[in-house]
Amino acid sequence: MANIKADEITKILREQIENYQQTVEVDEIGSVISVGDGIARVHGLEKCMAGEMLAFPHDVTGIALNLEEDQVGVVLLGDYTQIKEGDIVKRTNKIMSVPVGDALVGRVVDPLGNPLDDKGPIQTDQRLPLERLAPGVVDRQPVREPIQTGIKSIDSMIPIGRGQRELIIGDRQTGKTAIILDTIINQRGGDMICIYCAIGQKRSTIAQVIKTLTDNGAMDYTIVVAASATEPATMQYIAPFAACAMGEYFRDSKRHAVCFYDDLSKHAQSYREISLLLRRPPGREAFPGDVFFLHSRLLERAAKLNDQLGAGSLTALPVIETQAGDVSAYIPTNVISITDGQIYLEADLFNAGIRPAINAGISVSRVGGNAQIKAMRQVAGTLRLDMAQYRDLAAFAQFGTEQLDKATQAQLARGQRLVEVLKQDQYQPLMVEQQVLIIFAASNRYLDDIEVVEVRRFEKELYPFIETNYPNVIKTLREKKAIDDGLRDEIKKALDAFKEAFKASMEEAKADKASAGKTAAAVAEATPAPMPAEKVPAH
Amino acid sequence: MSAVVQRYAAALADVAAERKIGDVVRRDLDAFAETFSSVADLRNALESPALNAEVKRRVIEDLAAAMKLDSAVRNFIFLLVDHRRTELLPEIQQAFREELNARLGIVEAEVTSARELSAGEKQELTSVLEQRTGKKIEAQFQEDGALLGGAIVRLGSTIYDGSVRDQLNRLREQLEME
Numbered sequence: 001m002a003n004i005k006a007d008e009i010t011k012i013l014r015e016q017i018e019n020y021q022q023t024v025e026v027d028e029i030g031s032v033i034s035v036g037d038g039i040a041r042v043h044g045l046e047k048c049m050a051g052e053m054l055a056f057p058h059d060v061t062g063i064a065l066n067l068e069e070d071q072v073g074v075v076l077l078g079d080y081t082q083i084k085e086g087d088i089v090k091r092t093n094k095i096m097s098v099p100v101g102d103a104l105v106g107r108v109v110d111p112l113g114n115p116l117d118d119k120g121p122i123q124t125d126q127r128l129p130l131e132r133l134a135p136g137v138v139d140r141q142p143v144r145e146p147i148q149t150g151i152k153s154i155d156s157m158i159p160i161g162r163g164q165r166e167l168i169i170g171d172r173q174t175g176k177t178a179i180i181l182d183t184i185i186n187q188r189g190g191d192m193i194c195i196y197c198a199i200g201q202k203r204s205t206i207a208q209v210i211k212t213l214t215d216n217g218a219m220d221y222t223i224v225v226a227a228s229a230t231e232p233a234t235m236q237y238i239a240p241f242a243a244c245a246m247g248e249y250f251r252d253s254k255r256h257a258v259c260f261y262d263d264l265s266k267h268a269q270s271y272r273e274i275s276l277l278l279r280r281p282p283g284r285e286a287f288p289g290d291v292f293f294l295h296s297r298l299l300e301r302a303a304k305l306n307d308q309l310g311a312g313s314l315t316a317l318p319v320i321e322t323q324a325g326d327v328s329a330y331i332p333t334n335v336i337s338i339t340d341g342q343i344y345l346e347a348d349l350f351n352a353g354i355r356p357a358i359n360a361g362i363s364v365s366r367v368g369g370n371a372q373i374k375a376m377r378q379v380a381g382t383l384r385l386d387m388a389q390y391r392d393l394a395a396f397a398q399f400g401t402e403q404l405d406k407a408t409q410a411q412l413a414r415g416q417r418l419v420e421v422l423k424q425d426q427y428q429p430l431m432v433e434q435q436v437l438i439i440f441a442a443s444n445r446y447l448d449d450i451e452v453v454e455v456r457r458f459e460k461e462l463y464p465f466i467e468t469n470y471p472n473v474i475k476t477l478r479e480k481k482a483i484d485d486g487l488r489d490e491i492k493k494a495l496d497a498f499k500e501a502f503k504a505s506m507e508e509a510k511a512d513k514a515s516a517g518k519t520a521a522a523v524a525e526a527t528p529a530p531m532p533a534e535k536v537p538a539h
Numbered sequence: 540m541s542a543v544v545q546r547y548a549a550a551l552a553d554v555a556a557e558r559k560i561g562d563v564v565r566r567d568l569d570a571f572a573e574t575f576s577s578v579a580d581l582r583n584a585l586e587s588p589a590l591n592a593e594v595k596r597r598v599i600e601d602l603a604a605a606m607k608l609d610s611a612v613r614n615f616i617f618l619l620v621d622h623r624r625t626e627l628l629p630e631i632q633q634a635f636r637e638e639l640n641a642r643l644g645i646v647e648a649e650v651t652s653a654r655e656l657s658a659g660e661k662q663e664l665t666s667v668l669e670q671r672t673g674k675k676i677e678a679q680f681q682e683d684g685a686l687l688g689g690a691i692v693r694l695g696s697t698i699y700d701g702s703v704r705d706q707l708n709r710l711r712e713q714l715e716m717e
Contacts, residue, residue, distance in 0.1 A: 024701040044696035069542060
């Protein structure tokens, strides 16, 4: 507006005056019967389409959700307090859509695509509808490339492929958002566009997430779509669909995107609110009958397209918050059955210091295994089994291990070390090559004679050691993506060398400790340090 | 407009169309509605649960005879009183008119213009609208100085806006966009 030239205005005015006779605007209108709670009932609008955008006075937009015999039920977006009975409502002949494109990357927007950050207007003229049919069977191909989360326990045991839908489920404060943030941070330097959709969260939490992403340089390839708890239910309801539409743009332009819906429990609640206000009949837990379809049509849009369509992908990582670990509530069971697997986080594990608090026993990934790189498949093959056996034994051996036979004791010791290996600090995603190394070490008995409390230090010192002394190992691993005999020997050589150095340093530390006596420092070293995970913004 | 109103209106229109007395029924219904809304005693009598149906029936019969109402309208009023739907009368009246118009291919148009139109202009506008819709137009004219110039025609839920006010509004929107 500011930089428009005077002669441009004159030109527009002249055109308008010249065409004056031809421009009779034809509108279809209705009038507001009643309004309240973000819902308006409108009389008229006989030819209105389902999901059509309607223009109300004062620049308020609405979406027609209920088409009835003599009226239309409309949900209002924006400040509906100014709408009153008798107001004129116009049809726009447009289905609800959001701006999409590369201009959105690095931005924080609301579900209508309006910027919420201070980086000015979004320069894009492309729009995609909120609701679109998911790609059909012929348009797809099986998931084949991995999306690396940088989290050892996920990438090894619950691998996620591009185009997959993997649910992250757990109680409040179990690190669900932490997994998402780590995954986003780990995409740095890659070809993945991340879309984080916050639904019904506190504004302070959203601000915290954005700050974390900015501090870690992750906003350069991330879009944040935010509908906070203070927004009307309508905004929260359309937020994941808007995020999905933005992701579909990348999927359809032969690129890769991943959508995080944080979280869909709140989304279901906002949809319940809207449905009840529109007087749709309530069903189980007062959710409307189509709440399953609501989530399935959203998550179905995640896909790996076939090669003719450019082989782009849209991955969906929805989040569900359970109440006191109850996964058999309505919404959790729905979303579990829609997705291709779930990552189950447990409060007990979290409190026991196992973070990320992933329960490897009931977490699954139904399709991601095909997408894992071969090297990871090779080293992680026995990991799940070992962990499962360890869990059985650990429950059994809770009251003492003295009477157990040697083999069992060895298995227990192994399990304890594996649990240690799978622990990981927040905001410290690892490259897949590093993950392969440490898991290789664990499954090839390199850790069996290392004290449990020393395992994490072993891991921490291993990476820089390999990088400086054996850079070839990492390089070959990255190129071949598989472990052949030559590489295996090389890795073993590197690990042998490191272990020797590590053992020497361990002896030294022991000698130091013995001489210094039981100082407070030694105690502090032996106890696992509190993790930054406690500062995680929980949802 | 509720479904109940539509059903009563449609039923009355059926009877009127069958006996080809649409205009008579419409006139008589309007006349009765006018009386009913203006005479409070009549309204009280017919809506009161204290009076039995027989008394109400006699009141309506006498009234119909005095007002020379058609038998179809009289019977319709019996029905409304029996079903205690008299409060819907104004809406039924409106729905009946629309229903009848729809059956006869008549569309009601509401024309708002900035100044009073001459008879010739009204005639011209009506014939243009008739050509456009392919139906007979029954137009009501009114003035509104706020339009500044031009006219707005409303046909059912469709609006043809050719007013200067709207043109200016759109020009402003266009300029704000750029």
